[in-house]
Amino acid sequence: MPSLPRPASGPGSRYTARAATTRSRPIRRHADVATLTRSLTSRDLWLTRMLHEHRVLTTHQVARLAYPSLRSAQRRLRTLHQHAVLDSFRPLTQNGSAPEHYTLGPAGAALLAAHAGLDVSVLGWRPTHNGRIAYSPSLGHDLGVNELLTHLAAHAHATPYAGLSLWFSERSAARRWSDIIRPDAYAHWRDGDRLLPFFLEYDTGSQPLPHVEAKLAGYAAFTTATSTRPALLIHTRTQSRDQALRHRLSAAARELDLNVATSSADFTTTNPWGPWWTPLQPAAHRTTLTHLAAQWPSLSPASGLEPTDADTALTLPVPPLPPAPDTAP
Structure with missing residues (x-):
């Protein structure tokens, strides 16, 4: 079985520094947040929270967590990208090709902010968000x-x-x-x-x-x-x-x-x-x-896990798996 990513092999190990390709979107007017919300599933909203929390996930990682097959994940991720809910890039590698890498897009950031009753700037999201992650030395x-x-x-x-x-x-x-x-x-x-x-x-x-x-x-x-x-x-x-x-x-x-x-x-x-x-x-x-x-029977969970008054909807833990399947396009 293949090894997990590491500097010698696997995703993230063969990336050429500061070199990535980004996927273009169809030229069209994106729906506003209220209109877009009606076409999104609870799994889509969970994914935006996951990408806000964990910054970047590959197609295979998203499929592993939330979809019955890689093909179904690719189809839905492509749709979310077209609506600007997600951004994506594909790092250049020394040999072979890397999978698509997904980050939070402008519409996804606006959705999260709207659900939390906050301004988008509070999320720390900027128009350069995708590029900063794509070119990060810690990718x-x-x-x-x-x-x-x-x-x-x-x-x-x-x-x-x-x-x-x-x-x-x-x-x-x-x-x-x-x-x-x-x-x-x-x-x-x-x-x-x-x-x-x-x-x-x-x-x-x-x-x-x-x-x-x-x-x-x-x-x-x-x-x-x-x-x-x-x-x-x-x-x-x-x-x-x-x-x-x-x-x-x-x-x-x-x-x-x-x-x-x-x-x-x-x-x-x-x-x-x-x-x-x-x-x-x-x-x-x-x-x-x-x-x-x-x-190790003496183990115990870390302190500071309980929500406090300082927490918002965006700082509370995101479930590692999506909610039960709902009707999805």
């Missing part, structure tokens, strides 16, 4: 995070009792905890009555090992300050990078009393919930996310 990293977590979320389609019940983007995590930590994501993996609340560090190999080690002190400070105890999952680029990280981090994780597990793209494929995660403990073996939850 491959962001897609890797979303690839890993869309696989975990979509697992619930096949196994309803197992999947992600919560998924915060890097931006949402920063809004809550940036004074102490800045994880790449925060999520809850649930399998029956087992719950694994975890922070994710998606390591591409670009940071020196001491820099990664220094992050552990922040997670230990978070545990002390909040009296909560999520796990820390570190997903690395290759098995050799994984081994180097484990050698560097094991002593610090033990001294700081952190529950840390690592894996790499050499092992995680299209089923990252499987037996690919190794706790940072002596003589530990690779195991599943569900078994990690069983091995």
Whole structure:
């Protein structure tokens, strides 16, 4: 099975810096928000919230989460693009071709703002939104995070009792905890009555090992300050990078009393919930996310998850999967 995206191979790894193609739209007058709302489904509205939350999703990632087939996803995404609900681009690659990448479009931003009773500027959306994401040096990293977590979320389609019940983007995590930590994501993996609340560090190999080690002190400070105890999952680029990280981090994780597990793209494929995660403990073996939850009974969800008066409709968590299907064009 194909590996998840990483710098050596897969989506996001072969992109030529600052080079992308954008899809043109038919020249026509776009419907106003009130008119457009009547033609959108609850799944369409969910997708606009997902793209506001997670910035960019490929056709395959959207299909995995919300559609019965890739073809049906492509058809609907094309329609939403034509109505400017979505923007899209296709990064140039050194060889082969990349899938279409979708971001929030001008009509989609206006829809979200209208539903929240806010001005579009509050969303942080600008006409340059699509281009800034297409040319971002962090595009491959962001897609890797979303690839890993869309696989975990979509697992619930096949196994309803197992999947992600919560998924915060890097931006949402920063809004809550940036004074102490800045994880790449925060999520809850649930399998029956087992719950694994975890922070994710998606390591591409670009940071020196001491820099990664220094992050552990922040997670230990978070545990002390909040009296909560999520796990820390570190997903690395290759098995050799994984081994180097484990050698560097094991002593610090033990001294700081952190529950840390690592894996790499050499092992995680299209089923990252499987037996690919190794706790940072002596003589530990690779195991599943569900078994990690069983091995670490002291885990607890992070603080700051409950809505506050400062939250708006745009800062509340977006369900990892769309609502039940409704009548869709």
